[in-house]
Amino acid sequence: MAKRDLAAELLRELGQDRTQYHSGEELSARLGVSRTAVWKAACRLREQGYAIESVTRLGYRLTALPDGMTKELLEQYLQQGRGETVICYEETDSTNTRGMQLALEGAPTGTVVLADRQTHGNGRLGRSFVSPAGQGVYLSYLLRPDFDPAALSLLTSCAGLAVCQVLEQHGLAPAIKWPNDIILDRRKVCGILTKLTSDAESGTINGAVIGIGVNVTQQPQDFPEELRDKAISVREAGVTVPRAAIAAGIITRLDDLFLRQHILSQPAENLIGELTRRSCTIGRRVEVISPTGQYEALAVAIAPDAGLIVELPDGSRRTVSSGEVSVRGLLGYT
Numbered sequence: 001m002a003k004r005d006l007a008a009e010l011l012r013e014l015g016q017d018r019t020q021y022h023s024g025e026e027l028s029a030r031l032g033v034s035r036t037a038v039w040k041a042a043c044r045l046r047e048q049g050y051a052i053e054s055v056t057r058l059g060y061r062l063t064a065l066p067d068g069m070t071k072e073l074l075e076q077y078l079q080q081g082r083g084e085t086v087i088c089y090e091e092t093d094s095t096n097t098r099g100m101q102l103a104l105e106g107a108p109t110g111t112v113v114l115a116d117r118q119t120h121g122n123g124r125l126g127r128s129f130v131s132p133a134g135q136g137v138y139l140s141y142l143l144r145p146d147f148d149p150a151a152l153s154l155l156t157s158c159a160g161l162a163v164c165q166v167l168e169q170h171g172l173a174p175a176i177k178w179p180n181d182i183i184l185d186r187r188k189v190c191g192i193l194t195k196l197t198s199d200a201e202s203g204t205i206n207g208a209v210i211g212i213g214v215n216v217t218q219q220p221q222d223f224p225e226e227l228r229d230k231a232i233s234v235r236e237a238g239v240t241v242p243r244a245a246i247a248a249g250i251i252t253r254l255d256d257l258f259l260r261q262h263i264l265s266q267p268a269e270n271l272i273g274e275l276t277r278r279s280c281t282i283g284r285r286v287e288v289i290s291p292t293g294q295y296e297a298l299a300v301a302i303a304p305d306a307g308l309i310v311e312l313p314d315g316s317r318r319t320v321s322s323g324e325v326s327v328r329g330l331l332g333y334t
Contacts, residue, residue, distance in 0.1 A: 006037060007044040008072045014052065014062035015076045023059035067217070067242045069116040069137075077248030086251070089115040091133070096122050096195055096211035099140035103197045103207035109144035110259060112251055121213060122193055129191055129213045135222060135233070137214040137247045141254050145205055150305070151264040152205060153321070156180050156194045157275055157306040158263060159210045162253035163190050164278050166246060170239050175280035178299070178308045178325055182214075183280055186330050187232035190214045212250060216243045268304045276302050281327050286310065290323030299327075 009031055014022060024035040031038065042052050042060055049066025065076055075083040085108060092098055095113040097120075102111055115138050118131035131138050141159070145152065160176050167174045167182070167189075174190075175183045182190035190213060197207035215233040223231045234241060257263045263271060276282060281299045288295055288310060297310035300317065307319040 006041040010041040021058040093120040095140035099209035111142040114139045140211045147264040153305045166249035178281040287326040
């Protein structure tokens, strides 16, 4: 039998209404413990950084949350019950690796893996994603495709839109550098990496794991020297917001897009329009490094499958679906 976590249970009770005081008698009755046990649980929560007021004859009230990355803390920002399919690690190798494992084990769509720290965070093209403790949001979202497989190419773009919408809610003006980087002030604040799982017998795609890493609290000196002119955090951009609030916001927006709006079962025009409006690639000179070669071009549009349409010096156009695209003026490319 799992050991009871009374502090976590008390946190859920206090978090249901943070505007009112909850009497010790009321809480002890709800939790089925003594008032002394409630007081001890409140003390443990304070030790974890939660601000809890206690007033004689009124009771307890939760007034502020710490900046952490635990399931109990995330539940304070998520809709009631959403945390049931959220798994949170203090440390793991990669949330994408854990997400892929869960996908193979049959975990349901909407399962989320988060970590306070990754030891082997994954980036595109085999790169690593720097993932220090206490400074970022590192999460992976499992989606079971129930739409046309042709729409799988839109997954990363949908995740980028979700991240932009959350950052916009906090007063920032992010842009999307095709295909998977979220940019603030010409520097990268977020990277996205999508991996697919398939059925061994049929060869059909049966799962997608969308990995999202957001720099939240880092200061310039916290980044490796080679990244300081290429990376930025939400805090460095001028906004202080709890990491759990950003993580919960992203989870909620992904739920909205995939599970409520079913955006991948709809015509792509609206999505492409939203991506184009936020793009910092369209209309810029770019260098394309692809399996077919390296060349310069002008980025002119986003294709219906989320590929990048570029115009070559001779006026011809082609669609880039994979590879590396550098945009002049961004991430150190001049």
